[in-house]
Amino acid sequence: MxxxxxxxxxxxxxxxxxxxxxxxxxxxxxxxxxxxxxxxxxxxxxxxxxxxxxxxxxxxxxxxxxxxxxxxxxxxxxxxxxxxxxHLLHQGKKGQLKLGYVGSAMQQIIPNLLLQSKKENPDIVFNLKEMDNQKQIDGLLNFDVDLGFVRLERVPNNIEIKPVLKDTFCLVLPKNHPIDTLNFKKLSQFKDDSFILFDPEYSKSYYEKVIQIFEDAGFTPSVSHLTIHSSSIYKLVENNFGISIVPKSLTLDTKEKVKFIELDMIKQRTDLSIVWNKMNRNPILTDVLNLVKHLKI
Amino acid sequence: MxxxxxxxxxxxxxxxxxxxxxxxxxxxxxxxxxxxxxxxxxxxxxxxxxxxxxxxxxxxxxxxxxxxxxxxxxxxxxxxxxxxxxHLLHQGKKGQLKLGYVGSAMQQIIPNLLLQSKKENPDIVFNLKEMDNQKQIDGLLNFDVDLGFVRLERVPNNIEIKPVLKDTFCLVLPKNHPIDTLNFKKLSQFKDDSFILFDPEYSKSYYEKVIQIFEDAGFTPSVSHLTIHSSSIYKLVENNFGISIVPKSLTLDTKEKVKFIELDMIKQRTDLSIVWNKMNRNPILTDVLNLVKHLKI
DNA sequence: CTAATTGATAACTCATAGGTATTAATACTT
DNA sequence: AAGTATTAATACCTATGAGTTATCAATTAG
The missing domain is CATH 1.10.10.10 (Winged helix-like DNA-binding domain superfamily/Winged helix DNA-binding domain)
Known part of the structure; x- marks a missing residue:
């Protein structure tokens, strides 16, 4: 042979x-x-x-x-x-890991991961790239990405997925909106508001889940703007272009003048999941997978 | 680069x-x-x-x-x-699959698999080899085997395992043994018999499970012979060298003069499982995995 | 009917994989 | 301490074959 x-x-x-x-x-x-x-x-x-x-x-x-x-x-x-x-081993490094992530993972989980990993293994080189869900899946399939952080429910056959953060949703309202945590009763109070949502192109399944929230509340929202950055959402809400709904993990550290109402009474949750390719032979991946799985958020 | x-x-x-x-x-x-x-x-x-x-x-x-x-x-x-x-594709074949299996899988599941696969896909070349559990795991790890049939509980990290046949145990007695299905009450009736068992070298976890059956029945069996072939067991039992206990799937088609008592009242079951390597890129493997998972035994 | 476009063929050349002979460095032997 | 054996590296040589240019054969487009 x-x-x-x-x-x-x-x-x-x-x-x-x-x-x-x-x-x-x-x-x-x-x-x-x-x-x-x-x-x-x-x-x-x-x-x-x-x-x-x-x-x-x-x-x-x-x-x-x-x-x-x-x-x-x-x-x-x-x-x-x-x-x-x-080559990295030759230079005394332990290895390299190419991470892809949706923006919201940068709020907490990615910084935590990097800090803890640096502590336990200073010789791992991380390679970070913000990408939408689909780009990450493509990257995993052709080995351009070792580990992804996505908001997806389903992934292709060779890709493994594991939720790492279960998130409730929060309404995003301008400070001057008549409804607040005290007089908020149910979602249908917002049926006449127009909404600013994440672009379905970014994640179809996420968008559908959000729409389902409104369907469950008995109305179909009028969507006035679509964007892919939470900061844009906050800016638009602040300036009374509409209201929004986002995963709770995105409500941290905003300096914008908006208020949040957590929707822990609705059944929907959005999982932030890690995804990786079964076939990936990067030995670092195993280590970091373990780290992420045990990461306290 | x-x-x-x-x-x-x-x-x-x-x-x-x-x-x-x-x-x-x-x-x-x-x-x-x-x-x-x-x-x-x-x-x-x-x-x-x-x-x-x-x-x-x-x-x-x-x-x-x-x-x-x-x-x-x-x-x-x-x-x-x-x-x-x-090369196989070039010859108009669909591909080749290297199977490893413990002897007991040959009783039913492997012939079924081959028959059904030949029917659905006559152009798959199968490569069969009887191997003990550990040999199969080794073979999977270095890609000498694509799919294994084992009796194991735990496998290494990169190996996937899925039970395909849950089996009860059967006592194997010589025809002239005083106890039979009618007067059999509980296992401790056999505490003075000597036993012929599968060699623990063949599968440690299987052996331990069998020993546990006796521990549960309140006695430790005296083991007189160890072998790795069910036919040897039947021969020895037939000639009054002792009695034995085997998975039910091994009781079929024996021409030996022995009788069986099914032990469906004890909690132990032995799983026949399929095992494969996550990293294996053989495209046939996916097809056959699906076939095996839906195989009616 | 000519011109253009395709991959295959033929004949040449030069870069280099692999060979032989030897050296340098070290480790056993006595 | 001297001699022998064992190791990989070095120097130089050569012949195989990768890649070249020129050309062909077969087809299609205008």
Whole structure:
């Protein structure tokens, strides 16, 4: 089972598989087209597998070629990660973890995690990037992200999910709004207000959950603004453009002039969950997963 | 992030990492020692990572080298699997699945699985091997096995486990034994019999569970024989060397002259479980997992 | 019917993987 | 202490094959 095959062949194959065009791929690889053709042919002979179907004027992947494109592109990425990790070990670091997170996780859980991790393991390099839920899932699937913090209910098959923070919702009202904690009875008191909500594009399932809150209260809200930043929501509410509803963890540390009413009587909760890819071989991931699971919020 | 590095370097590195001896590794690789030394050096320069510490008369792996040995040997194996799978696709097959199983799974669940799978997907190649529990776990960890059938309670972290068959226990008695289904009352009736049991080396947790059955009945059995084959047990029981206790699924289709008493009143059950490695990228595995989970026994 | 575009083929060249011979450094032996 | 054995590294050589240029064959577009 020992091939003559080299990483070079794999890189060349992936280039052709992406472009489906020998000349273009050759240009991109800075080699000549005949050289590329020969290497691909050699790879096919080595493996005993036809990778491309050469038609008159177009190149197509075979079944086996399609499979190999998918697998090998992951393979080279993982190999790259492995060498990067080895590089960090060489420098005396313990490793690196690429974190993705929705903004609201930055309020508490991420800073806590970083502090505690720095304490227990100062040699872990963290790589933080704020991303929406879907971007994180994509990132996990192709190993650009090791660990994500999302507000999602369902995730693809290979992704693991575990809630770390169960959150109630809070109404966000301008300071001068007639209703406050004292005279608040039920949600339908707000059926004539217009609402500022998080953009469903950011998280469809989160948006649907919020809408369900209003459905349960017997009315459909008029939504006047959609945004993806809580600070924008607060600014808009403060200036009487409408009212809003947000996870409780987002109500901390606002300097805006708004007031909050916690809705602990409704059944909806929004989970902040950690997500990761089962296939991820980053040894740091296991450590940090344990840390997060035992993190006291 | 594009290296000059080739698979050749990785293979050479693994050889040296295993032998910790350049000359021996070179011999094994059928190349000269200086050639090998140079390739390793080139790899170290390429990666910017020192892989080995060359001491006076011995070679040692660095931290990064140790990590790379572990990871890269898995990569090489996965790459090999990937090409094998592609090869099967090329031949019009759907893929291959390497199954490990304890003997008792062959009684029912494995034949069922194979039959149903052949029906739904005639192009899957199955690769069967009877192995003890621990061998299967080892095989899963280094990807020699895709799916195992074990009698275990606990498995390592990266291994997933799911029970597929809950089994009661049965006493195995010689035909001429004074006790039978009619006059059997409780287990302690057998406290003076000597027992033939499955060797604890085969599965420690299974053995302990069986011993617990007797502890619960208030006595410690005298164990006269240990074996790993149910047929040996039946032969020995038939010839009055003692009595035994086995999972119910093993009582089928015996031509031996023994009788069985089902122990459905005791609390112990033995689970036959499927086990697999989370990191396994064999696309067939997902299909077969679904099949097994919905298999009617 | 010509021009353009595709991948494959042929013949050449030069970079380098791997070879031989040797050195340097150290560790056993006596 | 001197001699022998064992290790990996160094220096230099060579021959395989990756990559080149030029060209072909087959097709399509205008």
């Amino acid at each position: 020992s091939y003559q095959l080299e990483l070079r062949h794999i890189h060349y194959f992936l280039a052709v598989a992406e472009d489906l065009h020998f000349r273009k791929a050759a240009e991109r690889l800075y080699i000549s087209q005949p050289g590329l053709s020969r290497q691909i042919k050699q790879m096919e002979e080595d493996l005993g597998i036809l990778l491309f179907e050469r038609h008159n004027r177009k190149v197509e992947l075979t079944k086996a070629g399609t499979y190999l494109k998918r697998e090998l592109s992951i393979y080279v990425k993982q190999l790259d990660d492995t060498f990067n990790h080895a | 594009s290296y000059q590095l080739e698979l050749r370097h990785i293979h050479y590195f693994l050889a040296v990492a295993e032998d910790l001896h350049f000359r021996k590794a070179a011999e094994r690789l059928y190349i000269s020692q200086p050639g090998l030394s140079r390739q390793i050096k080139q790899m170290e320069e390429d990666l910017g990572i020192l892989l080995f510490e060359r001491h006076n008369r011995k070679v040692e792996l660095t931290k990064a080298g140790t990590y790379l040995k572990r990871e890269l040997s898995i990569y090489v194996k996965q790459l090999d699997d990937t090409f094998n799978h592609a």
